[in-house]
Structures are given as C-alpha cells and as structure tokens.
Amino acid sequence: MAPRKQQEIFDATLRLAAERGYDGLTVEGVAERSGVNKTTIYRWWPSKAALLGAALVESDLLGFEAPDTGSLRGDLVALVEGVRRLLTEPPGSDIAVAALSAAVRHPELDARRFFADRFAREREIFERAVGRGELKGSADPMLIVDLLAGAVWMRAVFRGSPVDDDFPAEAVAAVLEGVQIL
Amino acid sequence: MAPRKQQEIFDATLRLAAERGYDGLTVEGVAERSGVNKTTIYRWWPSKAALLGAALVESDLLGFEAPDTGSLRGDLVALVEGVRRLLTEPPGSDIAVAALSAAVRHPELDARRFFADRFAREREIFERAVGRGELKGSADPMLIVDLLAGAVWMRAVFRGSPVDDDFPAEAVAAVLEGVQIL
Known part of the structure; x- marks a missing residue:
C-alpha cells in the first residue's frame, strides 16, 4: 500500500478513536472516513485492535x-x-x-x-x-x-x-x- | 446512609467498573450487586458518574x-x-x-x-x-x-x-x- 494511503488510514483510525472511543471504533468507519475499501484494510490489519495498534506506532500524527x-x-x-x-x-x-x-x-x-x-x-x-x-x-x-x-x-x-x-x-x-x- | 452500606455500594461500583468498563457500568447493576434499592442510590448520587467519582475518593478499596x-x-x-x-x-x-x-x-x-x-x-x-x-x-x-x-x-x-x-x-x-x- 502507498505510504500516503496508509497514513490516511491511520489518521482516520486515530481520529475516529478520539471521537467515538475504542468501543465506537469500527473498521467500517475507518473505511468510510479514509475512502479505502474495507476488505483492503482487513487484508493489512486483521482487526480494529491491530489497526489502532499500528496507527499508534506508525502514524505521523504521533510522530x-x-x-x-x-x-x-x-x-x-x-x-x-x-x-x-x-x-x-x-x-x-x-x-x-x-x-x-x-x-x-x-x-x-x-x-x-x-x-x-x-x-x-x-x-x-x-x-x-x-x-x-x-x-x-x-x-x-x-x-x-x-x-x-x-x-x-x-x-x-x-x-x-x-x-x-x-x-x-x-x-x-x-x-x-x-x-x-x- | 450507614457508612458500611455506603462502602458496599462503592465496592460494587468499583468492581462492576473493573469487570464491565465504564460503558457497562449501570446504577441498576450496582443496585443488584449491593442489594440496595436503585432509587435509594439515585437519591444519594444522581448519576453513575457521580457514583463512580464518589467511590474513587471514598471507597476503602482505594484507601x-x-x-x-x-x-x-x-x-x-x-x-x-x-x-x-x-x-x-x-x-x-x-x-x-x-x-x-x-x-x-x-x-x-x-x-x-x-x-x-x-x-x-x-x-x-x-x-x-x-x-x-x-x-x-x-x-x-x-x-x-x-x-x-x-x-x-x-x-x-x-x-x-x-x-x-x-x-x-x-x-x-x-x-x-x-x-x-x-
């Protein structure tokens, strides 16, 4: 995946977690916000926990x-x-x-x-x-x-x-x- | 309310918050666990936030x-x-x-x-x-x-x-x- 696209996914993940809390965070929501297909996201990160965990370490927002x-x-x-x-x-x-x-x-x-x-x-x-x-x-x-x-x-x-x-x-x-x- | 009864309510509140998280905590659940009537609890603490806030400060568990x-x-x-x-x-x-x-x-x-x-x-x-x-x-x-x-x-x-x-x-x-x- 292009690094820029990846950053957009991480960005959407972190912002949704902040807005809705972890319980309200969904891969569907991240797909919608980032404009990336849900199945593509799941191919890279098997769960919302994996996605948020990766975003914490790799997002430029927390660089x-x-x-x-x-x-x-x-x-x-x-x-x-x-x-x-x-x-x-x-x-x-x-x-x-x-x-x-x-x-x-x-x-x-x-x-x-x-x-x-x-x-x-x-x-x-x-x-x-x-x-x-x-x-x-x-x-x-x-x-x-x-x-x-x-x-x-x-x-x-x-x-x-x-x-x-x-x-x-x-x-x-x-x-x-x-x-x-x- | 008797201090002992109050401690039982705080105890139930903190344990339920630990088991179910804040979102899963309810005054109903605390009433059930502590054996104290729901309306009695509401008379003392107007919301689950007030109840948990009071339990943090006043419970012997966190003494x-x-x-x-x-x-x-x-x-x-x-x-x-x-x-x-x-x-x-x-x-x-x-x-x-x-x-x-x-x-x-x-x-x-x-x-x-x-x-x-x-x-x-x-x-x-x-x-x-x-x-x-x-x-x-x-x-x-x-x-x-x-x-x-x-x-x-x-x-x-x-x-x-x-x-x-x-x-x-x-x-x-x-x-x-x-x-x-x-």
Whole structure:
C-alpha cells in the first residue's frame, strides 16, 4: 500500500478513536472516513485492535524524533515539551489520550509497542549524555523517561491541571539535580 | 446512609467498573450487586458518574494514608510502594486502572477529586521533610509526587512491564539525589 494511503488510514483510525472511543471504533468507519475499501484494510490489519495498534506506532500524527540540542538538560526539556504538546494540544491530545487510555483497557492493542518504539529512539539522548560525561553511572535511562513523561501524564491528564510553560524545565531540574539537601 | 452500606455500594461500583468498563457500568447493576434499592442510590448520587467519582475518593478499596517513617526517603519509598501495589496487585489494580482510565475519557467523573484528595494527605510528608531540613527550598511537592507516581503508572500500565522490588528505592533515589554528574 502507498505510504500516503496508509497514513490516511491511520489518521482516520486515530481520529475516529478520539471521537467515538475504542468501543465506537469500527473498521467500517475507518473505511468510510479514509475512502479505502474495507476488505483492503482487513487484508493489512486483521482487526480494529491491530489497526489502532499500528496507527499508534506508525502514524505521523504521533510522530516522534529524539531531540539533539547539545546537552542532556536541553534534550530532556525538549522531550518533556514534546510530551506536554502531545497530551495537551488538541486535536493531537484528544487522539493520544483516547488511544492510550483505550490501550490500558485493551491489551490486544499492544501499547507496549508504542512505548518501546519511542524508547528505542530516546536512548540516543542518554548515549550522547554518557559520552559528554553528564550522566551518573547509576542512572537508568528508562527510569528517567518514565519519571518525566509520567509527570506530564499525571499533571495534564489525571489532575486535569494546566501544564505551564515552566513545567518542563522544572521537572528536568528536579530529576537532574535532585530535590534533597545533600 | 450507614457508612458500611455506603462502602458496599462503592465496592460494587468499583468492581462492576473493573469487570464491565465504564460503558457497562449501570446504577441498576450496582443496585443488584449491593442489594440496595436503585432509587435509594439515585437519591444519594444522581448519576453513575457521580457514583463512580464518589467511590474513587471514598471507597476503602482505594484507601490511602500518608506514610510517616521518620525520613523523606522512607516516606517516598513507602508512597511509591503504595502506588505500585495499587496499580499492580489484583483485584485492586483492575479496579484502579479501570476507574482511572474511565476518568480520563469522562471528565464528569471528576478524577481530579481523587488526586486532590490524595495530595492533600501527601502534603504532610513534605511539611515534615522541610521541618527536618531534608528538602531544598526550590522543591515542589506536587511535582515530586507526579514524577514518582507517574513513573509507576508508565512502567506498570503503559509499558506493561513488571515493576520490580528495587523500583521504588531507585525512583526515589533518582529524584532525591538527581541523575546528573554535578
């Protein structure tokens, strides 16, 4: 299938999931919205779960590139700013929040792939930081990502609070420098 | 209503939400499961959203008391261990994950109350830490809670990875001491 057509299918899938929730998402609906024949869609993705799972990882709407600003602090602030945008700026945020909360209730969506795929790309931030001598030997890159991305999720989605402009730099400073008087 | 009866209603509400999802939750189902008349339930909670919102905050199943171990590190490790239990040990974890992910899609549930209520109780951890001279003046208690609780959520729910026994102490060490070479 042409990559452009594929992106249109993913786009329709994510938008329908955001509008109707996972229960309201159907391959028929995606066919209608994207103008692609239902049987063609089924040939590529055998179920709506497979389709939404693929869309999470492969759609340009949720696209992700690891920042490379020249410092660990700069990269992490850019990373947190990206998560903040993803979770707070509509229409992308409606899509991300709907798809990710559906993934929690539907393990067949395999949201792990989404996070594993992102983390594979985030790794280079930490490899460069180690090369520059910025990161403690004991530091665990996945833990750092989970602390920072999880904080945005808690603030924006669960607390429903505004995530203000200072939040990314403050969250990164807390994790880089620590909050304890040493 | 007798507190015990109220707890039975909340219990039935949370378990049904976990079994059937929010869409499958009905006040009728809660009435049946708890043996309390439907009209009595409606007199106290005007909708299933109000009922589930109240159950999140008031049910003993999701009960929470701030730890008081004598040190900031000990309190935070206990806090993370509590979140880890809440999100990974069934049947409590099915309930918590179902209810909280429903809350994401249904703002009328007012999950903010659940997090605001917990945070009001977590505050004392930080007040005691300031009193003991353990916490930097710049440290933001809500940010610390969101980093730590968010990391457990990311690891256990989104990545679907085991949260091993060392995780609480490692997450707390990262936030207390920082991960950067200073």
